[in-house]
Amino acid sequence: xxxxxxxxxxxxxxxxxxxxxxxxxxxxxxxxxxxxxxxxxxxxxxxxxxxxxxxxxxxxxxxxxxxxxxxxxxxxxxxxxxxxxxxxxxxxxxxxxxxxxxxxxxxxxxxxxxxxxxxxxxxxxxxxxxxxxxxxxxxxxxxxxxxxxxxxxxxxxxxxxxxxxxxxxxxxxxxxxxxxxxxxxxxxxxxxxxxxxxxxxxxxxxxxxxxxxxxxxxxxxxxxxxxxxxxxxxxxxxxxxxxxxxxxxxxxxxxxxxxxxxxxxxxxxxxxxxxxxxxxxxxxxxxxxxxxxxxxxxxx
Amino acid sequence: xxxxxxxxxxxxxxxxxxxxxxxxxxxxxxxxxxxxxxxxxxxxxxxxxxxxxxxxxxxxxxxxxxxxxxxxxxxxxxxxxxxxxxxxxxxxxxxxxxxxxxxxxxxxxxxxxxxxxxxxxxxxxxxxxxxxxxxxxxxxxxxxxxxxxxxxxxxxxxxxxxxxxxxxxxxxxxxxxxxxxxxxxxxxxxxxxxxxxxxxxxxxxxxxxxxxxxxxxxxxxxxxxxxxxxxxxxxxxxxxxxxxxxxxxxxxxxxxxxxxxxxxxxxxxxxxxxxxxxxxxxxxxxxxxxxxxxxxxxxxxxxxxxxxxxxxxxxxxxxxxxxxxxxxxxxxxxxxxxxxxxxxxxxxxxxxxxxxxxxxxxxxxxxxxxxxxxxxxxxxxxxxxxxxxxxxxxxxxxxxxxxxxxxxxxxxxxxxxxxxxxxxxxxxxxxxxxxxxx
Numbered sequence: 001x002x003x004x005x006x007x008x009x010x011x012x013x014x015x016x017x018x019x020x021x022x023x024x025x026x027x028x029x030x031x032x033x034x035x036x037x038x039x040x041x042x043x044x045x046x047x048x049x050x051x052x053x054x055x056x057x058x059x060x061x062x063x064x065x066x067x068x069x070x071x072x073x074x075x076x077x078x079x080x081x082x083x084x085x086x087x088x089x090x091x092x093x094x095x096x097x098x099x100x101x102x103x104x105x106x107x108x109x110x111x112x113x114x115x116x117x118x119x120x121x122x123x124x125x126x127x128x129x130x131x132x133x134x135x136x137x138x139x140x141x142x143x144x145x146x147x148x149x150x151x152x153x154x155x156x157x158x159x160x161x162x163x164x165x166x167x168x169x170x171x172x173x174x175x176x177x178x179x180x181x182x183x184x185x186x187x188x189x190x191x192x193x194x195x196x197x198x199x200x201x202x203x204x205x206x207x208x209x210x211x212x213x214x215x216x217x218x219x220x221x222x223x224x225x226x227x228x229x230x231x232x233x234x235x236x237x238x239x240x241x242x243x244x245x246x247x248x249x250x251x252x253x254x255x256x257x258x259x260x261x262x263x264x265x266x267x268x269x270x271x272x273x274x275x276x277x278x279x280x281x282x283x284x285x286x287x288x289x290x291x292x293x294x295x296x297x298x299x300x
Numbered sequence: 301x302x303x304x305x306x307x308x309x310x311x312x313x314x315x316x317x318x319x320x321x322x323x324x325x326x327x328x329x330x331x332x333x334x335x336x337x338x339x340x341x342x343x344x345x346x347x348x349x350x351x352x353x354x355x356x357x358x359x360x361x362x363x364x365x366x367x368x369x370x371x372x373x374x375x376x377x378x379x380x381x382x383x384x385x386x387x388x389x390x391x392x393x394x395x396x397x398x399x400x401x402x403x404x405x406x407x408x409x410x411x412x413x414x415x416x417x418x419x420x421x422x423x424x425x426x427x428x429x430x431x432x433x434x435x436x437x438x439x440x441x442x443x444x445x446x447x448x449x450x451x452x453x454x455x456x457x458x459x460x461x462x463x464x465x466x467x468x469x470x471x472x473x474x475x476x477x478x479x480x481x482x483x484x485x486x487x488x489x490x491x492x493x494x495x496x497x498x499x500x501x502x503x504x505x506x507x508x509x510x511x512x513x514x515x516x517x518x519x520x521x522x523x524x525x526x527x528x529x530x531x532x533x534x535x536x537x538x539x540x541x542x543x544x545x546x547x548x549x550x551x552x553x554x555x556x557x558x559x560x561x562x563x564x565x566x567x568x569x570x571x572x573x574x575x576x577x578x579x580x581x582x583x584x585x586x587x588x589x590x591x592x593x594x595x596x597x598x599x600x601x602x603x604x605x606x607x608x609x610x611x612x613x614x615x616x617x618x619x620x621x622x623x624x625x626x627x628x629x630x631x632x633x634x635x636x637x638x639x640x641x642x643x644x645x646x647x648x649x650x651x652x653x654x655x656x657x658x659x660x661x662x663x664x665x666x667x668x669x670x671x672x673x674x675x676x677x678x679x680x681x682x683x684x685x686x687x688x689x690x691x692x693x694x695x696x697x698x699x700x701x702x703x704x705x706x707x708x709x710x711x712x713x714x715x716x717x718x719x720x721x722x723x724x725x726x727x728x729x730x731x732x733x734x735x736x737x738x
Contacts, residue, residue: 010305011308014305014309014312015312018312018313018316021313022313022316022317022320025313026317044417045389045392045393045417045419046389046392046393046417046418046419046626047416047417047418047419063736065729066703130562131555131558131559131562132555132558132559132562133559133562133563134562149555149558152558153714154710154714154716240702240703240706241703242706242707242710243707243710243714244707244710244711244714244716245707256700256703259385259386259389260699261413261694261699261700262413262414262417262419262699263699
């Protein structure tokens with residue numbers, strides 16, 4: 001262990017990761033610790049920073065209606081969009097893995113939305129979701145459905161956003177496709193000999209072997225869904241989460257508190273509460289993963 | 301890890317950090333000294349006026365100032381509207397005077413709150429407040445005051461007016477423009493033509509061009525919270541306003557209105573310009589669009605109609621003010637520049653070139669006198685409307701006001717609550733929030 005060469009190696013190792021360590025300490029860990037501290041103050045960035053104990057957290061849970069509204073909206077979005085996008089991506093990948101003609105073309109087409117991002121996409125969708133002249137309601141009209149007012153109707157704003165998210169599943173689809181192609185063909189041959197139908201093949205061969213990717217996708221898309229912000233900021237009128245607070249997501253509330261009314265301390269306590277929620281969910285996912293995620297060559 | 305390794309690691313971290321900070325410090329000093337090459341003090345002026353129309357105008361004003369000066373040189377930095385104030389806030393919070401701009405164009409309605417938060421420098425000792433107060437629009441001047449201190453100098457305003465299409469009114473048998481809400485309702489019914497559930501033309505719809513909030517102000521000339529701190533949201537006048545709007549929506553059909561609205565975007569497709577809407581609310585600068593895209597129009601302009609005869613033609617204005625961010629390097633020089641920008645000459649130039657309302661009333665009047673023809677008509681009506689125009693400064697005691705009230709108003713206009721229920725709820729929430737902070 002105390003071989004001199006080995007110690008020199010260690011040093012070089014640390015030296016190489018120094019840029020990351022430095023970046024983490026200065027740009028991530030530092031600000032995080034600061035925000036944890038500031039969440040117990042009435043910090044407003046410029047005029048004050050007095051310790052107020054847990055009063056921000058008390059206000060959040062007992063006095064601020066909009067905190068609960070924003071939490072509900074965010075959970076609603078996570079609960080619907082995560083499973084739907086995961087299943088959507090998986091189905092697309094399974095279909096594309098069939099070796100149908102034009103597979104490459106379809107792969108590109110489905111992946112395209114994942115390349116486009118940000119405000120441009122939102123503006124495009126705002127046009128598509130337009131109640132009377134938008135593409136979506138026009139198409140619904142062809143099959144005799146009188147489409148909802150989408151972004152103008154508080155009941156339909158969140159479904160509209162979930163629909164929009166489904167459109168850009170191409171990114172995770174690619175992961176699934178790659179992982180599907182690494183499933184050994186021999187297993188399917190054995191399955192065919194044993195008379196397995198498509199469902200058996202999926203349930204007992206394909207799915208277990210791609211569970212690590214499903215797991216990865218679940219974790220990242222859950223975290224991503226909790227972070228929803230810019231969609232609502234752009235697509236709701238005035239960036240206030242309207243109509244009737246239906247698009248007031250947690251992060252939008254944080255933003256408004258921090259940069260519209262300068263309640264930075266309060267905004268920071270909201271972020272820490274969200275951090276705890278996401279942390280617990282992720283820990284739960286990891287714990288539960290042992291029951292269904294299968295790592296080849298690894299007994300866990 | 302061994303103790304030696306840990307100590308070494310920490311030392312290395314510190315050295316690198318130190319180096320980084322030294323480099324940042326020096327880098328910034330270099331650029332600063334480059335700009336101040338002459339003996340003049342260089343001011344960094346941030347605005348979001350970067351468009352083809354606005355940029356040459358603001359830069360001409362700056363260069364005029366620079367030419368008149370041998371002590372101050374103003375450098376214009378364009379920062380997009382979406383970034384400018386967060387960027388400014390970050391600079392102020394950093395307390396790094398090299399990063400803080402000297403003058404910034406701020407949202408006039410946010411000045412009180414930002415004054416209280418010490419984001420901007422108090423100006424009473426830096427500028428001649430007495431003479432500015434005399435010429436400035438009283439509402440605008442009030443918006444930049446907090447606890448006997450001035451935190452910015454008003455620059456522009458933009459009151460709402462009613463533009464009407466004379467030809468369309470005449471075809472329906474009207475020779476005079478509407479004066480009251482009832483006039484609007486009656487005339488609109490006559491002018492509106494609907495076929496197969498689509499509008500051929502619309503007389504008037506209150507929520508084209510403006511929001512519910514403007515009509516609540518128009519109804520009684522009061523803000524949600526009065527200057528004395530009384531909450532005045534649930535009033536008979538405000539209920540009447542919501543009922544009046546809802547009557548339009550019911551009569552015309554929400555779906556049909558949405559469909560009609562979706563047909564037009566901004567500018568070229570504006571329904572007033574294409575003679576699809578006979579009466580339309582917009583700011584005075586809308587005149588320039590008519591001038592450029594609607595030469596064929598025979599139109600007139602009046603102040604916003606009143607709730608009933610004698611209730612008052614109240615209107616709403618936003619606006620911008622010039623401020624010195626807290627901790628700026630050259631507050632005195634910055635104040636000199638601000639006084640120039642608020643002065644009659646500069647304000648007249650801005651008003652003429654942009655056809656915009658300015659905060660300096662002398663300048664506004666002088667421009668109105670100089671103009672001719674329809675330009676003068678529109679500008680003079682706007683100027684007279686300014687007398688009944690309110691601003692809506694963010695109240696320091698309830699900074700969250702809009703997010704408390706708007707969802708309720710939306711429920712009322714969407715028919716999910718009655719006007720009465722919505723206004724009661726809004727008033728209750730605002731009162732609770734107000735008591736919570738006191």
